[in-house]
Amino acid sequence: MVKSELITKIASNFEQLSACDIEAGINKILECIGDALTKGDRVEIRGFGSFELRHRLPRNAHNPRTGEKLVTISKYAPHFKPGKEFRNRINESRVKNITIKA
Numbered sequence: 001m002v003k004s005e006l007i008t009k010i011a012s013n014f015e016q017l018s019a020c021d022i023e024a025g026i027n028k029i030l031e032c033i034g035d036a037l038t039k040g041d042r043v044e045i046r047g048f049g050s051f052e053l054r055h056r057l058p059r060n061a062h063n064p065r066t067g068e069k070l071v072t073i074s075k076y077a078p079h080f081k082p083g084k085e086f087r088n089r090i091n092e093s094r095v096k097n098i099t100i101k102a
Contacts, residue, residue, distance in 0.1 A: 037078055049082040 007026065011019045035045045037053055044050040053076045062069050068092075082090070 045083075046087045047083055049080055049086055051078060051080050052075070054079040 003023075004025065004042055007019055007022050007074070011017065033043050037051060040053065042050060042052040043082050056075050056077055058071050058074045060069065061072050
């Protein structure tokens with residue numbers, strides 16, 4: 001599902017809200033999460049999961065085209081950890097949808 005599909009799905013469930021309002025709300029949520037991560041904060045949405053930054057150390061690498069060896073710079077990358085309720089809901093739905101092939 002992409003963001004536009006999410007907006008359409010929410011709009012179909014909440015007819016009193018316009019698609020523009022829903023899009024603005026989603027954009028604001030994503031902006032707030034990004035701002036918090038930029039400041040080094042952790043974002044936790046109970047029942048869904050948490051977002052935090054993970055530090056990646058420099059590592060030895062190579063350019064596959066030229067074979068040149070290089071060392072990458074250290075960086076931070078966002079990491080999402082699903083919450084227990086969300087993870088259980090996903091696992092339960094996957095078990096129901098698995099068909100056993102004989």
